[in-house]
Amino acid sequence: MSNPYKGKTGLNRILHATGYSLAGLRAAYTGESAFRQEVWLLIVATPLAFWLGQGWVQTALLLGSLMLVLIVELLNSGIEAAIDRVSFELHDLSKRAKDLASAAVLLSLLLSAGIWGAALWQRLAG
Template sequence: MSEESPFKGKTGLRRVWNAFNYSLAGLRAAFTCEDAFRQEVWLAVILIPAAFWLPVSWGGRALMIASVLLVLIVELLNSAIEAAVDRVSLDRHHLSKRAKDIGSAAVLIALVNVAAVWACVLLEGVR
């Protein structure tokens, strides 16, 4: 039998409210403590309004915005992995490096995805 966290157990609207507050705390912590997340938020602040300003289809606009939001999601997950690895040990270990490098690679792929999606949507009208 596996043990459940002693912090579990809330149900209904109380659980939803708690989850919402934990999410806000996570966003606040990421913005405060993670330089990369902060930079990507500023990128989103520029690109998301730009997606509404550019003369593209609503489907293209949705893809453009989703690709930017995906970067933020992947960066949050990468930061969580890094924090968990650092919590376990600050000693250098090849598995810790591998975990952090793989998380970083995921962010890089998400950023390449932004460039590819935006290029495809913007160049669609050029054809």
């Protein structure tokens, strides 16, 4: 049994995949306030990362930690959308899936805050 949506190959597949990805980013930005806030945090923090980072590795770590937050937020939103697509009925497994995805976002935010805090501490104390 073949999937009719999996017939694209080569450059055609890459172009379509890029379009789907851009549509996903657009949907997240317009429909998810947390994603919008995190995008603006990245935009504001990018110049700070170049000031705060002592070398390209620290700068990449600072910016990469914020990109990780966006990635995890996209996954969280995807899980929430899939759960809501199935049913709005309250169910223990639906709650668990949404809570686990939310916890992943929290951990990515804590990781990013720790990285930024350590870099700030090193910059100001050293």
